[in-house]
Amino acid sequence: MTRREIIKLFGVSGLLLALPRPLSLFAQYNNKMNKKEFEVIIIGGSYAGLSTAMSLGRSLRNTLIIDSGKPCNRQTPHSHNFLTQDGSTPIEISEIAKSQISKYESVKFYNGIAVSGKRIKKGFEITTTFGDIFSAKKLVFATGIKDIMPDIHGFSQCWGISVVHCPYCHGYEIRNKKTAIIANGERAFHLASLVNNLTKEITIITSGTKDFEENQLEKLKQYNIKIVEKQISEIEHQNGQLEKIVFKNGSTENFECAYASIPFEQNSNIPKELGCELTENGHIKVNFMQKTTVEDVFACGDNSSMMRSVAIAVSSGNISGAVINNELTQENF
Template structure:
């Protein structure tokens, strides 16, 4: 165990020992419980949702978190750029968060999938895949997004481990390695500009005809960044650690890691059911207070921002919780 791991372990143990309640006492809400009415329903129980719940729990708001338990970074071994938790696993961070929420009796957790929602007279109604129906005055979508994997054998197994989306989240750990960027055009050029400071061996794999402006090509050439226009047929790896990229023409090239820009879709279809607007990139449209275009509906985390990170999800959740609580206060005070 290295020094960083020892420090992290000490920090986790300190937090757990200080908790008034163990994790097992975080209230689980199910169909056998009588209460189906809440002040706030949060759809999604990862970092943004848990952060929202923390603000609401501390204000004694009756809050239900509905969570299917499938965060998009569940395969990622370490999370970074989150102060005090740099290098911790996403699972560890969520575990600590849930144990800290356990002291707030007004917060309930429902393990399940929210599948539909509609506006009702005094708020909203949410139905789960099990047929349970809950109502609330306010809704917060912290439901995240789902990455759409390309049809390339080995890609999904490497995703979040050695094939990554963000230099800020993963770049330091894969610095000075032979690196490929699986992208084209503006996105590839942007990634190359960030990655150049982390490694000297960079190849852009466009998987087709390159789409760069002349000045961009000049810049890439200046920094010895190669461009390969071949299509990829598979990634060879060992337990998610990239070793070789195999191309359609049968050729191979060894790489230790890759950055990739892939499409995504919203995890939840309910925001669209409720009429929420979306950005040109496919995110739920929100303002600086995390309000969507629909009154009483909020969104935070990866579903509503280009900036995908645990720290930003927690920040957005904190804002959502405070603003929701303020709205409830103003309506009844």
């Protein structure tokens, strides 16, 4: 029986029972560990954090993952555009990753939230909500971002299901549907150019006065992309599936799906407390090796990249793990 057949019959729990190695020491979380000092602490145990942990575990680095178990895409029904896992559920990918990392005994998992951090003589010290204190030479923030939902009734219930952020992650599944783009200006124009290849029924809802250059307006008109400047009051849906957009003036229009560009904030304040610089867009500033502006502090995944996808999160985590291992090697060899 294949992995997907198991999940279809028994769910993710059935998959875990069928995996060749139990998750007893890893996925069940070992919060009573006596060990408090590590070479690396990874804050955030979703795709980027787990990818970093795999690189470090394979190099026998004593690593601690601190994670609350609440990834930002937990409402999304399926993940796409990631080789070998296209169409898998987010939790399915995560649990398989944890099961594979569990065999690397140098990697430990702690269920909780890191609330503060400071530099100490030998590296850094991290304190959790439970008052536990851990230290490490290197820190990795794989904490993701927190989407700030607009004051639109029904929006949050549809987010990640039928109101989405990325045509690469979701566009194929909602192709050829009547589509709204809830954005304005350059972001709306960029989304429209990408989505135009996926559907010919596109309406940009600017929620206020449109903000486009003259050449952009001409291009949108050329492709029959409508612009609506009305404010949205509600999204009517069934179990997260968009059916109708209700405007504040009382008018409505039926749609099957929507793309939206919404603001975000960092999930963790610790990077900023440690002095990590942010970009003008609010991401943690990193270089091509995932190094932040603070020595020995790394960031990977959605918190440090505009390219928000599982595949890129995994890639950035793999890079950060390899670079950290190399630095530890050079320091100790």
